Structures are given as C-alpha cells and as structure tokens.
Amino acid sequence: MPLLAQAAAQLAPTQGVTVALAFSAALFCVGLVGFLVRRNMILMFLCTELMLQAAAIAFIAFGRMRMDTGGQVFVIFILTVAAAEAALALGLVVLLYRRRETLSAEAWQELHE
Secondary structure (H helix, E strand, O other), X not given: OOHHHXXXXXHHHHHHHHHHHHXXXXXXXXXXXXXXXXXXXXXXXXXXXXXXXXXXXXXXXXXXXXXXXXXXXXXXXXXXXXXXXXXXXXXXHHHHHHHHOOOEHHHHHHHOO
C-alpha cells in the first residue's frame, strides 16, 4: 500500500469524528444563543432540546472514535431525559399560558427571587 493511501486511511476515521464534533459544537452554539436571546418559552425549550441533541451527536462521535458502544448508551439516556423534559415543558407551558395568556419569559419574572 502506498504511503499516501496509508495516511489517508488513518486520517479518514478521525476526519469523520472532527466533522461530527464541529457540527455538534455548531448545533450547541445555535441552541445556546437561541436560549439566551429568545424570550418565548416554547422557543427556549426547543433550544434546550437542540443543545441536548448536540451533546448526543458528540457522544456518538466520541464512541465511534474509540470504537466503543458507551457513547450510544449515553445517547439513550440523553434521549430519555429529553423526552421527560419535553413532557414537563409542555405541561408547564400549558399551565402558564392558562394563567397569563402569554408565553413571554418577561411576564414571569416576578417568580424569580
């Protein structure tokens, strides 16, 4: 096998992990900026879900790099937490909307001590 082909074969697995981690970091940053900038509670919860999915992609990429299934096991737990958070958020949003007829986070600032 030529030297260039050997170098390409060694670079290919880490390049895929690098792309996945860069995508995960970009997705996490979009979610973080969306969470900090948006004032609508539904969008804030969606941005939280986006950050959880970015963490899941990073775990899968690291698991793939190490040829270990531990990353995929963590993703199952992340998806479970995300589903529980979505159910709780939906209940909270419905309850808050019934009380004030708005989903703006500024309307609920009085709950903060």
